[in-house]
Amino acid sequence: MTERERMLSARLYMGDAELGELNANCRRLMEKFNATRYERDSDRMKYIRELFAHVGENAYIEPEVYFDYGCHISVGDNFYANTGLIILDQCKVTIGNNVFFGPRVNIYCAGHPIDAGVRNKQLEYGKPVTIGNDVWVGGNVVFNPGVTVGDDVVIGSGAVVTRDIPSHVIAGGNPCKVIREITDEDRLYWEEQERERNSLQ
Numbered sequence: 001m002t003e004r005e006r007m008l009s010a011r012l013y014m015g016d017a018e019l020g021e022l023n024a025n026c027r028r029l030m031e032k033f034n035a036t037r038y039e040r041d042s043d044r045m046k047y048i049r050e051l052f053a054h055v056g057e058n059a060y061i062e063p064e065v066y067f068d069y070g071c072h073i074s075v076g077d078n079f080y081a082n083t084g085l086i087i088l089d090q091c092k093v094t095i096g097n098n099v100f101f102g103p104r105v106n107i108y109c110a111g112h113p114i115d116a117g118v119r120n121k122q123l124e125y126g127k128p129v130t131i132g133n134d135v136w137v138g139g140n141v142v143f144n145p146g147v148t149v150g151d152d153v154v155i156g157s158g159a160v161v162t163r164d165i166p167s168h169v170i171a172g173g174n175p176c177k178v179i180r181e182i183t184d185e186d187r188l189y190w191e192e193q194e195r196e197r198n199s200l201q
Contacts, residue, residue: 007090008072010146012113012123019069026051026070034064056097061085068110076133081105090126091145099131102139102157111145132167141176152182 004022006013029047036044044063049055051070056077065085067073072089076097084104087093091109109126113119127146131137135149138157149155149165156172156179165171169178 007126008092010091010125010127012118012125014121014123022069022071026067029070030065030067033061036063053092055079072109075099082139088126090124091128093129095131096133096135096151098133099135099137101137102141104140105137105143106141107143109145138172154182 001009001011002018003013003016004018007019029051033044033047033051036047045055045060048059048061051067052073052075053071054074056075056079058077059075059079061079061081062083062085064083065081066087068088068090070087070089072091073087073093073095075095076099078098079095080099081101082103082105085101086105087107088110089107093107093109107129109129111125111127113123113125129143129145130148131143132149132151132153134152135155136153137155138159140158141155142160143149144160144162147161147164149161150167150169152168153165154170155161155165155176156170158174159172159176160174161171162175165176165178168182170180170182171178173179
């Protein structure tokens with residue numbers, strides 16, 4: 001197996017020329033993305049489309065960003081990320097449709113051995129991160145390696161997601177835990193707020 005194949009399969013790996021080339025390409029496109037003026041938003045997103053494995057319709061990311069490789073990231077339709085997005089994509093990062101990120105969301109696939117002797121030999125590993133559809137993530141949330149978040153989830157600001165989060169819940173804290181389920185009462189309340197807003201137009 002190549003070092004990249006080892007990395008993507010969550011095995012211990014060491015950086016090599018192929019990974020260095022991928023990282024250099026990512027840095028080149030990130031630099032262009034981060035430097036593009038706001039009045040040229042469509043030009044800015046073309047760099048993300050060139051970099052990511054998949055970008056859905058109506059996806060938008062605010063500058064500035066940092067990715068390790070970029071090419072292992074897939075985002076769905078109507079994805080929005082506020083400023084300061086960081087994704088260390090040593091493994092696949094899969095983000096569904098209608099996902100909204102607050103500022104400074106961090107996704108970390110990268111991990112290092114607990115044993116110092118192995119760690120000091122520059123060996124590392126990664127684990128994939130998956131985020132479902134219809135997810136709202138507050139500012140300064142951290143996703144740790146290997147976590148999966150279900151559909152229709154709200155994650156409160158400042159949470160550190162260390163384990164899987166099921167669908168249809170509100171979660172938060174450090175470590176992130178389920179606070180409660182999202183209910184029909186929530187839906188009815190917000191639909192009423194929408195009707196009230198529309199009646200004023």
